[in-house]
Amino acid sequence: MQTLAVDHPLVAHKLTTLRDVRTDSPTFRRLADELVTLLAYEATRDVRVAEATVQTPLVPAEGVQLASPKPLVVPILRAGLGMLDGMTRLLPTAEVGFLGMIRDEGTLQAQTYATRLPDDLSGRQCYVLDPMLATGGTLAAAIRLLFDRGADDVTAICLLAAPEGLKYLEQAFADISAPIRVVTAAIDSHLNEQGFIMPGLGDAGDRLYGVV
Ligand SMILES: O=P(O)(O)OC[C@H]1O[C@H](OP(=O)(O)OP(=O)(O)O)[C@H](O)[C@@H]1O
Numbered sequence: 001m002q003t004l005a006v007d008h009p010l011v012a013h014k015l016t017t018l019r020d021v022r023t024d025s026p027t028f029r030r031l032a033d034e035l036v037t038l039l040a041y042e043a044t045r046d047v048r049v050a051e052a053t054v055q056t057p058l059v060p061a062e063g064v065q066l067a068s069p070k071p072l073v074v075p076i077l078r079a080g081l082g083m084l085d086g087m088t089r090l091l092p093t094a095e096v097g098f099l100g101m102i103r104d105e106g107t108l109q110a111q112t113y114a115t116r117l118p119d120d121l122s123g124r125q126c127y128v129l130d131p132m133l134a135t136g137g138t139l140a141a142a143i144r145l146l147f148d149r150g151a152d153d154v155t156a157i158c159l160l161a162a163p164e165g166l167k168y169l170e171q172a173f174a175d176i177s178a179p180i181r182v183v184t185a186a187i188d189s190h191l192n193e194q195g196f197i198m199p200g201l202g203d204a205g206d207r208l209y210g211v212v
């Protein structure tokens, strides 16, 4: 597994405002959206392309276009939905599948309550969107499901990751030789006793959409 914490002053600036408890939901949503687009630029460095020739007004020009099959973007509901527009801004032709998952705040175990994905992901590059990688249980279950359906390359984009979650993913996918990448705006210090990322930004879903 490859982990990349994107080191860029604009990423750090936007993340600092996201963390701020005074940042309201509309601002939080806009910043998360902008941040994802910056992270997506790094996360798509290995997106597959095929050679293509176009005709300029003057001569033919050699270039590339996104290869087939198209990449699949998978936001993990609820909080991952706040990252979808920022991602599809860079990959407008990607297909989008959905996973609904919730972590039990007592046991910290992830449960899947909705799945809307292609049955066959053979040969597909997948981009999973989830702002918080805490214990790693949610992301591990999502990535496992994608590999079980045939995906052969998975990149997760997170706003924040905890060292505990990264370690958990490393161990969970020690058996997988296909590329797995985690791209994040920052790796924070640790998880607290309730499984929250410290210093973190609180509950990402609540900050995006309010407490339900
Ligand atoms: O790494 P883990 O320990 O599994 O925790 C991370 C998960 O917790 C949050 O979702 P939550 O369960 O709060 O659902 P929500 O998006 O509906 O708020 C977050 O968006 C991740 O999906």
Ligand SMILES: O=c1cc[nH]c(=O)[nH]1
Residues within 6 Å of the ligand: 132, 134, 195, 196, 197, 198, 200, 201, 202, 203, 204, 205
């Ligand atoms: O810090 C955390 C951990 C899990 N989920 C969140 O939304 N925040």
Ligand SMILES: [Mg+2]
Residues within 6 Å of the ligand: 079, 203, 204, 205, 206
């Ligand atoms: Mg939540």
